[in-house]
Amino acid sequence: MGYLFGPVLSRRLGLSMGVDLLKYKTCNLDCIYCELGRTACLTSCRGRFVPPDKVLAEIFARRDEPFDHLTFAGSGEPTLSLDLGEIVRKAREIVGSPVAVITNSTLLTSPKVRREVAAADVVLPSLDAASAKAFRAINRPASGLVIEEIIQGLRDFRKEFSGEIWLEVMLVKDVNDHDAEMIAKAAASTNPDRIQLNTVVRPPAEPVDPLDQEEMQRMLEIFPGAELIPDWDWSVPAKTRDLLMELLSQRACTLEEISAALKLSSSDAIKYCKIMEHDGLISRRLHDGKLFFHAVVCRAM
Numbered sequence: 001m002g003y004l005f006g007p008v009l010s011r012r013l014g015l016s017m018g019v020d021l022l023k024y025k026t027c028n029l030d031c032i033y034c035e036l037g038r039t040a041c042l043t044s045c046r047g048r049f050v051p052p053d054k055v056l057a058e059i060f061a062r063r064d065e066p067f068d069h070l071t072f073a074g075s076g077e078p079t080l081s082l083d084l085g086e087i088v089r090k091a092r093e094i095v096g097s098p099v100a101v102i103t104n105s106t107l108l109t110s111p112k113v114r115r116e117v118a119a120a121d122v123v124l125p126s127l128d129a130a131s132a133k134a135f136r137a138i139n140r141p142a143s144g145l146v147i148e149e150i151i152q153g154l155r156d157f158r159k160e161f162s163g164e165i166w167l168e169v170m171l172v173k174d175v176n177d178h179d180a181e182m183i184a185k186a187a188a189s190t191n192p193d194r195i196q197l198n199t200v201v202r203p204p205a206e207p208v209d210p211l212d213q214e215e216m217q218r219m220l221e222i223f224p225g226a227e228l229i230p231d232w233d234w235s236v237p238a239k240t241r242d243l244l245m246e247l248l249s250q251r252a253c254t255l256e257e258i259s260a261a262l263k264l265s266s267s268d269a270i271k272y273c274k275i276m277e278h279d280g281l282i283s284r285r286l287h288d289g290k291l292f293f294h295a296v297v298c299r300a301m
């Protein structure tokens with residue numbers, strides 16, 4: 001066990017159960033904004049990093065947990081895993097939620113990789129540059145990667161894939177923001193379902209700066225039809241918070257019991273529990289193999 005992580009609250013995918021097919025941190029880019037830090041293994045060679053049968057067994061074991069997407073992401077670039085296509089295909093038969101793949105787009109130049117990624121329901125590629133100079137500055141690619149070919153790979157993928165494509169553009173102050181018009185043109189030419197603009201919000205690999213809110217708003221004029229990736233709303237409605245505290249002060253409850261008692265969807269139940277746990281109001285414990293939540297003031301089981 002240990003190939004799945006979360007579920008985590010994702011700003012783009014809701015409650016996301018992550019699947020990591022890589023060794024930390026394997027990627028063919030070394031983005032200056034990467035929240036994982038510097039790339040430890042910079043390679044464009046695909047390989048097997050984890051045992052597929054064990055990953056699938058873990059997906060099977062956790063298939064009934066509440067999540068909005070099963071998301072292939074993690075310690076680097078998922079398309080570097082030679083097992084991606086097979087695991088995505090089999091995972092779709094196991095879980096009820098849509099399967100998503102987050103990719104840096106670089107290997108979509110390969111028809112084989114495009115076929116593998118197309119096994120997903122939703123694909124979230126990224127494109128931060130439209131010129132070789134900006135590509136080198138922001139993404140610091142492994143040798144042999146050519147930005148024009150990557151953009152063409154995205155166009156080809158669009159023609160072959162009928163599922164949702166949500167293209168992310170990461171904008172970094174004084175690095176690629178001055179190229180925004182060129183990137184916007186390239187992004188539009190790949191015809192994604194959504195273009196999602198992001199800036200640096202988590203601790204980056206290098207000391208780079210985000211665009212401020214006003215600058216991001218201005219980017220919406222340069223990227224027509226695009227959206228800003230929203231900041232996560234870390235609030236719990238006051239009434240729900242009170243009811244949950246009252247319930248969990250009386251007895252510890254599973255997520256299913258919380259959903260039923262407060263008439264919440266399972267993903268809202270886990271989202272609110274995570275937020276209140278983060279705020280130190282409630283805590284969790286395993287009992288007889290089941291996960292229970294309880295108010296911090298009352299530890300009775």
Ligand code: SF4
Binds near residue numbers: 028030104
């Ligand atoms: S592609 Fe993703 S994992 Fe790789 S360096 Fe860039 S941000 Fe990090």
